[in-house]
Amino acid sequence: MPALLIHIRPLLAQSLALCLLATLAPCACGPSPSRPETTKGAPMAAVGRFDPGLGGAISYPTRLTFGSDGSVLVSDVKAGAVFGYHGGRRTLQLSGLGKPLGIAVAGDLLLVGSQARGAVDAYDTAKGKWVATLGKFGVPNAIAVATDGEAAIVDSAADTVIVVGPAPTFKTRLRLGGTGSGDGQFRFPVAVAIDADRIAVADQGNHRVQVFDRSGRWIFAFGHAIPAEATSRADMRGGMTRIQGIAFAGDTIAVLDAYHSHVQVFDRQGKTLGWLGRGGDCETCIGLGLDLAADATGHLWVTDPERGRWIALDAQGGLQP
């Protein structure tokens, strides 16, 4: 991905203006996301910061995703921007986005859900152009894109997940959810994952994950609130207090719990395999984990905005039963 700094001044929804500030000019940045180098054994996590220090660009790394070239893309809801990193350098800056929440890469396009705009927009980052608005959403909290180009968009305010077809039409194909606690209903969904045959929704208010097939048929749910009478680790299995992120990672489903600052890993049937990460004040401890994304190397990345950083957890070697 070429280095690109773009400033976007959202005017009206139909007249989003783009102003190319500087193109193809690599910016000199501080330490920035690159592949974590972890070794087996403690610690099973790597930590990095997004442009740390005075005057750094990122103030609140919120949602995170990966480009097809391995670049790391991060939304910053407070800076109103999306930043991209590749090879240890910042390569993308889309600013003036309002309050960007969910982001996802769809081919050559970057999909950005902006709470301030109440919309999900598609940007051609190579050309520095706004391309399309996929639709209006109250709180477009998370976006996931399947390999066939279909995108699942979480609208937390409407308790729904919208599935749209691939570019360029992004035609709405499915509408999942509705407010409630029954099968297929959500209470404040906050994250979504999609693969070739499944859509998994982080149903925060119901303390569970719901899994659908790609046609929108509800398959099953797993997870529960941790019981008040819990006294053993066995009681914790499947327990979810504040589920915040979800990712398909190989044959597993990883779930980030912001309350507990850990990631619980499940098999395809929703059985707990173990946990990754922990809260606290240690170097690799997760503070407030706000998003979870799996990269191609088996690492699970967690954004930690209160500390302006990311934590990459070794999903293969760090799992604690």
Place this chain on the structure above:
Amino acid sequence: MKSHPYLICFGAALGLWTASAHAIVQAPHDPAHGVSCADCHVAYAGVNDPAAAQGVAGAGSTSSSLADPMQSWTDGEWVEGVVTIQSGANIGQFRTITANDAQVLSWAQPLPAPLAVGDTYQIGKATQRTIETRCKSCHNPTGVAAATSDVGLHIVGDGTIIGCGKCHEPHNIQPNSGPTQALIRQEIRWPTANAVTAYPSGGTNAFIRPATHDGVCESCHTQTDYHRNNAAGDHSHNASTACTDCHGHKSGFLAQCTSCHAIAQDDGNGVPIGGRRAMMGEFPTTTAHAHFGANLGSSCTVCHSQASHKDGYMDLIDPDDGSVMFTFTKWTDLNSDPDVSTFCMHCHDADGAKRLSTPFDPFGNGNAPPDVASRFKGTLQWQEWYGDQCFGSEGTMRQVNSHHDIGSGDQALSGAKVECLNCHGAHNVSKEKPLADPNATTATWTGTTNEFCISCHAGGSGPVAPAMPAGVTPPTVPLRAMASCGYNTAPWWVEYTYANTAHGGNSKRGWPGYSGAPAYNMNCTTCHDAHGSYTPTNTTGNPYMIRDGVDGTAQVDDGAKTLGFNGPPFTTFGLSRPVTIGISGLNVGWGGGQGLCSACHASYQAAYDWHDYCTACQSCHGHGQSWGEYDFGGGNHSAPCQ
């Protein structure tokens, strides 16, 4: 806001309450708002929680207690913490600790089997930071309580985190400030103790906006300069405002620049001198500002430190190493400082603000500081004669540099002085509007580029030196108008309306019935670079800050006036081309094939037969010559100086 009260069972997860109490919970953390007990009160804080302590069970341990002779705990220090058994028959079992003394922990619900000597264990106990995290798991920009998420952790001087529960009472069950006042406790708790009130006796519970020493902040603060929790110290500091007006929750109660400087303040106590300037309004919010991102926040500290701020001063710090370069009490003091431009140049140079991790993106908005420092390097200094010398040295001579006189050496030579801040506001500069009003430099310049230049280069008449904006000093040799040769307007300045000159957009030559030649609104900066004429290939610079390369595309006029005007496109130049401006003795080389004027007026020789003998265009054509002044001839002052 009405709520549906319901019973809650207090757990120990948040570390705020003792176990097994019942009370009525009120909005907003109630079922009517989608909040249940299990959303906040979790039996065990986390499988992988870091161990606050660990050890091995010793003799005397039972299914309800653990004895560890190697410990020397403080009584009660682990109450509400969780002990997890990590080996033996009870592996994986955990219990909430209800009591402890120096070497024994105890809990309520017995383990499945008695502990054996040698069983390992660890203790976890929620810290203030983890409590904060749990609150923020809803109160974050993506969370269900996003509307109340823009708050920062309360951090005290040694880095200690003060948990939310010390000031907030989430159940709204005791008399507190209520949801509209952020559920502030009636009795604030000490940071280092659990339920111990810090609220001073006799306080009137004014919650947020306090009278003297009975507010929320004063409850705990005993070492501050102002508003301690007793009558000692200074309670007059901004007494009419709430602490949070300046020390906002958003910044973790640290005073942010933007908190104090949002509005002009002068409480009449003379501190700081002149009050506070409402500089927030100087920053444009609708443009991609060079100094302003989406979040001003810490951007101020790129250029300022607060080291001496409490003493009434403001510092400008070196963008490269953070050292203090200038200290001032009022921003207008900077106008009298001879070297403030050096501060700007330490960032606007080849290495940017190199002390930062992003030296070419100091404000985190993608705007790189342009390198203008290198443009001021030209060494050319010469004696400039005003006006024509057709009758000898009649004009005024002064010392001139190849760039504006911002450096000490330049100023010593010419006697003139201008600093970066005379042209560019430090706060209001943006990529789209880089200029400030020279007469009010906290305001953005809204006029044209030429009007901006003329605001200094307006010239004057007679012996009176032209007026300069505040802080700008003209050359020591007064600029005088010269009457000889009809030069009522010396070449250096323009006292007539520039737009009506030959290079102006309203040139009379373009009027109907006149020559029919096109008129172009030509910016001064087409030929001049205000930052100087130095380039790597021209290290001395040019006279008059002429650009090394001039693009005559928009203004091309081939000068072949005798052949008539056909309108654009003209047949000659129009592409960027290098310009050679030299000095021979006292003569500036304007003309010739590589001169400035011929970049656009390539066929100047065909326009007038005398042109064959002269390449000194400025000898007859003044700067921005009026249409009647040797533009085409025939004006009131058409007589050539010869």
